Amino acid sequence: MQMILIFLSAALVNNVILSRSLGVCPFIGVSKQLESSMGMGLAVTFVMTLSAAIVFAIHNFILYPLGITYLNLIVFVLVVASLVQLVEMYLKKFLPALHRVLGIFLPLITTNCAVMGIILINVDQFGDSFAMTIAHTLGAAVGFTLVMVLFAGIRERIEHNQISADFKGIPIAMIAAGLMSIVFFGFAGLISL
Numbered sequence: 001m002q003m004i005l006i007f008l009s010a011a012l013v014n015n016v017i018l019s020r021s022l023g024v025c026p027f028i029g030v031s032k033q034l035e036s037s038m039g040m041g042l043a044v045t046f047v048m049t050l051s052a053a054i055v056f057a058i059h060n061f062i063l064y065p066l067g068i069t070y071l072n073l074i075v076f077v078l079v080v081a082s083l084v085q086l087v088e089m090y091l092k093k094f095l096p097a098l099h100r101v102l103g104i105f106l107p108l109i110t111t112n113c114a115v116m117g118i119i120l121i122n123v124d125q126f127g128d129s130f131a132m133t134i135a136h137t138l139g140a141a142v143g144f145t146l147v148m149v150l151f152a153g154i155r156e157r158i159e160h161n162q163i164s165a166d167f168k169g170i171p172i173a174m175i176a177a178g179l180m181s182i183v184f185f186g187f188a189g190l191i192s193l
Contacts, residue, residue: 002132003131003132003135004135006132006135006136006139007136007138008139009136010118010136010137010139010143011139011140011142011143011146012184012187012190013187013188015140015144015147015184016118017114017144017147018180018185019181019185020114020117022113022114022117022118023044023112023114023115023144025105025108026044026105026109026112027147027148027151027177028170029105030102030148031148031151031152031173032152032155033101033152033156034149034152034153035098036098036101036102037148037149037152038145038149039095039098039102040102040105040148041141041144041145041148041149042145043091043109044109044112044114044115044145045141045144045145046087047080047083047084047087047115048114048115048118048140048141048144049134049138050083051076051080051083051119052118052119052122053130053133054079055076055079055119055122056130056133058079059072059123059127060127060128063075072123076116076119076120077110080109080110080115084107084109087109088106088107091106114140114144118137118140119137151176151177155173155176158172158176
């Protein structure tokens with residue numbers, strides 16, 4: 001039951017984009033089309049989940065026992081960068097259209113603060129529990145993807161409506177993001193850990 005609560009908390013209550021304000025760059029940059037948002041969400045989900053599992057093992061079985069946890073950040077960045085390179089090579093080979101759509105935002109997953117933020121939160125809060133680490137990471141990844149897809153749908157609908165020239169582009173996107181944040185804030189009383 002606690003794993004489900006951790007998952008839902010990470011996905012809805014403490015959403016990585018809307019509550020923690022992590023991963024805003026791809027949120028604004030890639031969310032113009034539904035297809036690219038879903039692709040970015042799935043790529044971030046893969047990288048975030050696999051890197052959380054690898055980082056858990058490295059931190060708990062190598063860095064912490066040897067007393068060299070001061071290397072956490074460097075090692076975590078290397079793990080994430082390696083996984084992003086694997087994802088990029090896979091997309092370039094097997095899904096070239098999605099690779100072109102994601103463009104510069106795909107390599108930027110390496111420096112995506114949502115991925116690194118969740119990894120650091122996992123080490124800090126769920127350091128010795130692999131199950132809780134994975135539940136939190138999957139919840140954060142699903143929340144990231146959910147918000148990306150919802151926001152892309154909103155932006156596609158906004159594109160087909162008449163909007164004042166002053167609000168076109170980023171201004172209306174920021175207003176929509178603020179309203180989405182308020183909606184997700186409504187989940188705050190849903191779960192208490």
